[in-house]
Amino acid sequence: MTLRGGILALALVDCAATFAGTAAQPAPAVPAPAAPAPAEPAPVAPAAPATPPEAETPPADFKTLDQEVQGMKKDVIELNKDLFVLQEELLFPANTQVAVYVSMDVGTFFALDSVTLKIDNKEVKNYLYTAREAEALLKGGVQEIYLGNLKVGKHELVAFFTGKGPMERDYKRGATLVFAKSVGAKYLELQITDRVTKHQPEFKIKDWE
Amino acid sequence: MRSIHLVWGLVLCAWAGVAGAAAAPNLVGKDAPDFVLKSLDGRNLRLSEFRGQVVLLNFWARWSSDSREELPALDRINTTYQRAGLVVLGVAVDEDQRRARDFADAMKVRYPVLLNTSPDIGRDYLLQKMPVTILVDRAGVVRYSNVGFKRGDERAYLDQIRELLRE
Numbered sequence: 001m002t003l004r005g006g007i008l009a010l011a012l013v014d015c016a017a018t019f020a021g022t023a024a025q026p027a028p029a030v031p032a033p034a035a036p037a038p039a040e041p042a043p044v045a046p047a048a049p050a051t052p053p054e055a056e057t058p059p060a061d062f063k064t065l066d067q068e069v070q071g072m073k074k075d076v077i078e079l080n081k082d083l084f085v086l087q088e089e090l091l092f093p094a095n096t097q098v099a100v101y102v103s104m105d106v107g108t109f110f111a112l113d114s115v116t117l118k119i120d121n122k123e124v125k126n127y128l129y130t131a132r133e134a135e136a137l138l139k140g141g142v143q144e145i146y147l148g149n150l151k152v153g154k155h156e157l158v159a160f161f162t163g164k165g166p167m168e169r170d171y172k173r174g175a176t177l178v179f180a181k182s183v184g185a186k187y188l189e190l191q192i193t194d195r196v197t198k199h200q201p202e203f204k205i206k207d208w209e
Numbered sequence: 210m211r212s213i214h215l216v217w218g219l220v221l222c223a224w225a226g227v228a229g230a231a232a233a234p235n236l237v238g239k240d241a242p243d244f245v246l247k248s249l250d251g252r253n254l255r256l257s258e259f260r261g262q263v264v265l266l267n268f269w270a271r272w273s274s275d276s277r278e279e280l281p282a283l284d285r286i287n288t289t290y291q292r293a294g295l296v297v298l299g300v301a302v303d304e305d306q307r308r309a310r311d312f313a314d315a316m317k318v319r320y321p322v323l324l325n326t327s328p329d330i331g332r333d334y335l336l337q338k339m340p341v342t343i344l345v346d347r348a349g350v351v352r353y354s355n356v357g358f359k360r361g362d363e364r365a366y367l368d369q370i371r372e373l374l375r376e
């Protein structure tokens with residue numbers, strides 16, 4: 001009984017203490033906001049004539065917002081680049097990677113229409129060139145026409161070039177290269193050049209060691 | 210018992226209809242799949258190079274009677290709206306390219322007609338019936354997809370074209 005009474009007394013004391021605490025808390029809290037309240041009108045009063053600069057502040061906010069957006073865009077582009085590199089590394093590991101590029105020099109004797117690629121007698125790419133793309137190649141652009149995987153060993157690459165040759169005649173030529181794929185990426189370049197002495201285009205496949 | 214079978218039959222038909230409708234996919238709202246094809250005049254045309262212009266893409270076949278009706282209407286639309294920034298491209302999906310070429314010549318269409326040499330296009334554009342007329346906006350997004358053609362449908366095309374040209 002005494003134990004019960006003691007517990008009850010303790011609970012009451014505890015309850016009273018918490019009640020007193022909660023009651024006491026607002027007391028100092030009230031003057032706290034009250035204190036700055038009278039202080040606030042003081043700076044507002046001189047700030048009143050300064051409304052025109054205030055009108056100029058939103059553009060600054062907009063500027064920061066715009067900068068944030070630009071920063072985010074930059075981040076997205078960076079992330080996209082990283083993902084692209086990662087994807088390429090995963091899909092085309094350096095050990096098996098084979099990349100074929102196309103370049104064109106001068107092009108007086110040949111207007112490129114299409115390129116067909118065969119690796120080990122299997123067609124892997126057939127690419128039609130628009131006038132703009134052919135023009136970009138003539139201006140020095142290099143196109144990655146094919147990216148794939150090959151096992152280590154000897155392979156044969158055959159490239160067929162179609163287009164308009166000298167005197168606007170339909171022109172189709174092929175070039176072949178037998179290359180050895182070792183451990184590490186392989187880079188091959190299909191070069192279209194003009195052979196001035198023969199007034200003919202020339203098609204070569206260069207193996208970039 | 211027979212009535213129960215009938216009810217089940219109706220339910221199955223309705224389900225098949227719903228499933229069929231759900232399976233009929235649509236490209237509207239998605240980026241138009243890019244392609245490059247050879248035109249009848251020998252040029253290679255790439256769809257993405259027309260970004261910034263409204264493109265009307267018409268897939269047709271020689272054996273489709275609707276296509277025969279639609280081509281002259283599209284030719285009229287092309288002559289009227291090409292100055293406003295509309296590009297009309299016809300894509301012949303016939304397997305026999307020589308016949309498709311002869312047919313296009315006979316129809317005397319004045320817009321570029323492309324010969325479908327890529328097997329991917331039918332799959333990319335979800336072609337199931339002929340003709341299919343797709344309108345691509347200046348950003349390269351498919352905005353309208355019209356399957357089949359009846360006389361008078363060109364009026365709907367005009368509304369769609371005007372809307373996209375105004376954007």
